[in-house]
Amino acid sequence: MHKQTLVSSFFLLFLILLMPSVQDVAGSQTAYPLASGVQINSPSNRTYLSSTLTLDVGVTALVASNIQISMNYSLDGIYNGSIPLNVHTRENSFQASITGEVDLPTLSYGSHSITVFVQHRINNEISHLDNRTVYFAVSDTIPPDELIAPVISNLSIENKTYNTTKIQFSFDIDKTASLISYCLDEQTNRTIAFLYDLNKWGNHVNATVTGLSDGSHNLVVYATNPAGKTGTSKTVYFTVKTNSNNAIPEFPVWTPILTSLFVIAAVGTYYKKKINLRRT
Template identity: 35%
Template structure:
């Protein structure tokens, strides 16, 4: 990068910090901090929360022993709520998941009628609901996660025996939305109800929850972190939560604008309603604590949009809540953007005009490139590199995101070759040959992928080098050689014209010419003598 550009980049950096709020409406909050946003219209806990196309949908739940069918849509960009079509079956404690921009609500409790396995699907685009095949095991307070197009419903609770007591479950059932079918998978090792789940790198983390350590015992809260790998249908364990928590909520950040982490928020431990914010780093298998949530609660919904968390609803003791609190994760805005140069590639181009095509995973305030170490050129997106000279080149692209992070693509090397290969024919030459077999000899000035020749304007004949032109017919001929270089440029030689007149034809012609010359000479001599006699 040119030293002349350093002051310019500093100015760009300062401007980008100033303009960053115009790209992300939530960056007015500091990382690892909470703030209050507009509340839902309905107080409720045990609701399901899901994100489709940047909008959050709060569905169902309960308040004061009343099961709800309410669907509300929250737009983080405008901080507004809108009421949508109600869920067909009023319920709480159900599992919720998103597949192909549709929201699946599975199982739950319907109040006095007990637990259900009903599967209902909401399409935000049409604001309509559909009923699908019910889950085989009716249950509530389970968790659901999507991996590779399948919805994994894990744990939960059901009534045990004939008494009105419930028992935690170790059930893992998988729903295939494309086939509308259910299958069973490996049971979770420690059965839990009221656990939270999140997906990271294709694995499902089932965190916390409650269980009875023996039949009839009091319900106990656990801190377990059980991990399911769908690829091989196995379970493993990772570092436990710092504290035992149940009926909290979990999501994973994507790593785009905040480091990739699993966040566990809220919950209950014994009789304490919590404000905990825990962040899990799968790389180090370590939990860390973030800033406490503003409102202590359990049975809440948690959503993540553009790596910003929204904790919605829940219950705090006897009080059902409609609060909506926003959390900026640890390290928010510190993750550099991902920049990829899709074109040019590390190859040779046969045109002097080359497309510069970039991929950046989030908004920017400035982009530019340096070609062959020259001064940076500012661009607004993909562009064309015009009139690039022949030979080797390198390009480096720079991006400044809305948080002031500047990244470089690194050098991308490429070359330009628009010249056709040059072919020189050494043999045959423009002359007459007295034999019918001729050795062709030609040279090419660069490596090629194909060579060939055309004799007497016939179809091309592929060759790998010099060849013998065998059994050529008597008479006139012409030959032309072609070659294609390694990048597709086609070259052609000049056309060589030659004759084939083999013995005895050559001898006959020579004798005939000699006789003709002799006769002509004798005639001229005799004519001169006769003229001299007449004059005398």
């Protein structure tokens, strides 16, 4: 009897010690965010000249076998269906980037709104709801602001010599652009960004030009707005000198073999002459 009481006491003590750790785990799971909030990448708060648009959305969320995530949307307050989703997992992370796209029905001229709803289910029970609304318009007239091309300023590349084949640079633009690109040495334009929205990312743009050879170069940046008006930065001239010409040249892989053959030939010639001298 005494032995059973002692065992029961030890078992009860073990449960008491175990309880805080169970609570800590449960608390950490509750505190772990299910999602970071849905983002509507397109359309954005602006006027469009096209009546056919694509809804582009994204969210960062917790993923697991017992978690289901779905997205639906309404157009002008009327439910319009679900959004197909793609899950982009992250290495060594319980969270993933989830994106979705769906073509909107043909839009009439005027103002519109889209609301995206995100639903998270854990073990088939709704545990988290989120939504985001965007307002935009469709018109057959170019907005006055889009009649003026974007202005590009503060291009950071300088008229100097760089000791690198890769240069990071930045610049400012004053309005949303559907395409931002740069041209190096009058070659084919290289894309920096599509549909750059100042309301989301600000007016400061960062980019990198790579694969620069030694010598003189020139670079110009272009920004085109949704109406097709293109703004151009000043052309900047600079030089790249990486001192590669002063580097110690590498010998071909066959140099040691050639050297060995030369030594063997020299030694053979020496002994041949020595033998001939003895005979004479």
